[in-house]
Amino acid sequence: MYGVSTKVSTGFDETIERVTQALKEEGFGVLSDIDVAKTLNSKLGVDQPPYRILGACNPEFAHQAITAEPDIGALLPCNVVVRVDDEGDVRVLFMNPLTVLELVDNPQVPELAAKVRERLDRVMKAIK
Template sequence: MYGVSTKVNTGFDETIDRVTAALQSEGFGVLSDIDVAATLKAKLGVDQAPYRILGACNPTFAHKAISAEPDIGVLLPCNVVVREDDDGQVNVLYMNPLDVLELVDNPQVPGLAAEVRERLDRAMASIKD
């Protein structure tokens, strides 16, 4: 499975704040914040439920990964999606680094992927409190 998801009981904006703080507590910064709903509205005139893609990066792990495999940047950063369903339910999803980084044929990468996955799991568990 390329992604891991969880549903939360907080509103969309509060969830964005909680996810950002949870990522920071695990050493990730948000390098990019793509507001898909706003972009679709502006470019296509399409109404879309709130949907944002946060590009999360842990500099230490990014450095280790790029040092081990210079082309790995095409798989970085770790995307975290916060989206709202039509019924108002908010979902948080993140790329599963264990599955995605299996694409890289380098024995140093699986260990890094496992550490990143552990941190993302902890961050996501903390937003459900």
């Protein structure tokens, strides 16, 4: 499974704030914030429920990963999706670093991916 998701009971904007704060508490910053719904509307005239992609990065882990595997930047940052589904529920999806980083043939990377996954699991628990 390439991602781990959960349905939350908070509204969309509040969820963005809670996810951002929980990431911060685990040492991640949000480097990018892509408003997919807004972009699709302005570029294609398509109406879509709210959908944002937050590019989260933990500088310590990013440095370790790039030191171990310089080309790993193609897989960074960790994407976090906050979206409203067809039923109107807010969902949060985290990229699963264990699955994605299996693409890298470097023995140092799986241990690092496991540490990142532990922190993202704590973020998931904090936003429920």
